[in-house]
Amino acid sequence: MECCESRSSLSISRRGLLLGGASFAAWAYLPKFARAADGRDPRLVTIILRGALDGLATVASISDPDYAGLHGAIALTRDGPHAAIDLDSFFALHPSMTQFARMYREKHAAVVHAVATPYRERSHFDGQDVLESGFAGPGRVQSGWLNRALGALPRGERVTTGLAVGATAPLVLRGPAPTVGWAPVNLPQAADDTAMRLFDLYKHRDPALADALSQGLQLEKVAARGDDMRAKPRNGIGAMQLTARGVAKLMAEDDGPRIAALAFDGWDTHANEGGPVGQLAQRLSGLDAAFGEFESGLGAHWRDTVIVVATEFGRTAKINGTFGTDHGTGTVAFLAGGAVKGGRVIADWPGLKTANLYQARDLAPTTDLRAILKGVLHDHVGLSERVLAQAVFPDSAAVKPVQGLVV
Template sequence: MDCCESAMSPAISRRGLLLGGVSFAAWAYLPKFARAADGRDPRLIVVILRGALDGLATVAPVGDPDYAALHGSIALTPDGPHAAPMLDSFFALHPAMPEFARMYREKQAAVIHAVSTPYRDRSHFDGQDVLESGFAGPGRVQSGWLNRALGTLPKGDRVMGALAVGPTTPLVLRGPAPTVGWAPANLPQADDDTAMRLVELYSHRDPALASALSQGLQLEKSAQGDDMKPKPGTNNAGAMRLVARGAAKLMAADDGPRIAALAFDGWDTHANEGGPVGRLAQLLGGLDGALAEFESGLGGRWRDTVVVVATEFGRTARVNGTEGTDHGTGTVALLAGGAIKGGRVISDWPGLKPANLYQARDLAPTTDLRAAVKGVLRDHLGLSDRVLAENVFPDSAAAKPMKGLVV
């Protein structure tokens, strides 16, 4: 296991909820935000891939004459036993992502290629800080752009709180705007009798907390079930599906969260990346399964959903001596959901000739990730250009919101 990799345990625990400060219980007290003017009920899910995704292996520019030589043994090809399906005449998708390929054909998924945050060094920690904080440099704030976006939504009649998935709230959702957390941690379970006795105890001493605890238990019950129990041998890829399944159940509820953020670790593929089969294929298969779980779990809500998948930076264009890739710059962002204007690879392609590589080693970024996220926040949640440039992504006026990402 890489030094930066950790597996997220998928089991949901009632005791974990009770010991976690009854985070779901706060749901009843979250502020409400205005319904979209056109009657939509939008959902937004942000998925952070920690460790730096190889964008050239995920969506391969097989039409670029310099790609195959640079990516060597792990380069994708549109033919052969592990053929990568073509998205258009130039780009092919990793074969481990058939669900994303289907969404793409159905125009519910899109790719933004040669994308990057403003960060240009190669530290995971600083890169993730910039990705999630929304600032141009690391270490400047302790709040995230998604929390600041949540705080700018107009107050109204509908719950629009945010769900932070994981043992700790991702930086992208930290800040003053209220959020609730769900940690699918593998903790010993308290039985139903213990939980009910706690509710009874609080009903006499703190009725408000008792009511909140009851609601929290009910929400936890809605997220769990036999289909959420990890099967023997569940790996990191399987855990991605289970986490997405639980989050989708909560977000599908009429009074559930409309915004969520979660992070998947382990994308630092310095060795044995594996091309169409191998380590990256397993990770991409887990991500692909998670997207499918969001689609099926949200049901009719999928129509008004956008999923944004982003990573801190890309990986080198040239394969290294251990059949992997090292820290790079340009990469891909993936968009999925019924609200996405899909079926497109959006890219100002820089080319892979030696003179076109960033610092002679990386895919050169031509699109600012902030511009893509701004386009989603503006057209999906209704945030203004001024709020996006001044509050959500401070000092980012030069990164204009991308148009036409949302139907």
């Protein structure tokens, strides 16, 4: 068994334990793929949002006549104290994402909407496998697409010595190409969300353990603060921001890694998702802070950077009976960085009429996420279309790279 670290790293205070849910790994070699034309030394960051991000709550099709009705009480609006930020005449961004909005205005950020992997079921694990493995179906977990992309690159020099190989590299970066890992020290992994799910289970099955756990977690105190029990979101923000800050510092070094992957957990908003404020809003502000950390931390390298943010699938277009959303299909992906040809929402909008929804419940996917990823890998890192269609995203020749994503 892999059990426990020593006391020093397993902080006994709950405070220390709340910061979990973020991990990072990077490629172990400095690539030799500076682009001949402009000498760019590209940096690529992939962020996986585990739990299935509600795309419609994040980038609302605010002018779609069916949007407000479907998202009901949690729908974003163009007015009020927490008005959504217009991206164009049709789409508006969640008000928590002010940094991303600024990058968008500066044309260094873009949104891809109604996007999905080829996975069409609704299991988190399988969905994440498809997202990260790059295969068309679940069950292939030996390596991730980003790792195979690296395998196709010339190796270059080994990055900074003394980095230990991380045990928790996200699948997307796992595989034969060697990687290094880093996790913020003293950030053990028991996430609040896990505790809340366990508490729910104990409430139904084992009241004595529910009592013990709730006292242990001091849930009462949290509840007394008035917030929804599932969310103590400030800590999640801290984890995202802290991880991003650390990764940005690493990547800013001359001999630091150029290609990295992170995973942020906590997007599974089944109940009390919140609208302009609330649970999801808090997490989005954490993600937004991570964008900001990358921009400031990478400094001059920001202009050579592309950050891709993707999630395993979306959520239902219509909210459920607990003011949340259940597992769905189409969602959003983000591109950010100085090398992104931004300031636009890339979408072939399917509409939200019941007939237009996937299985009459989810935002229908009209863009294959692999087309976006292939476009970035092709234009930013210089992988050939053939390698992308065979090694990186096997059997994806029919999915053409989207062109012009990168400056």
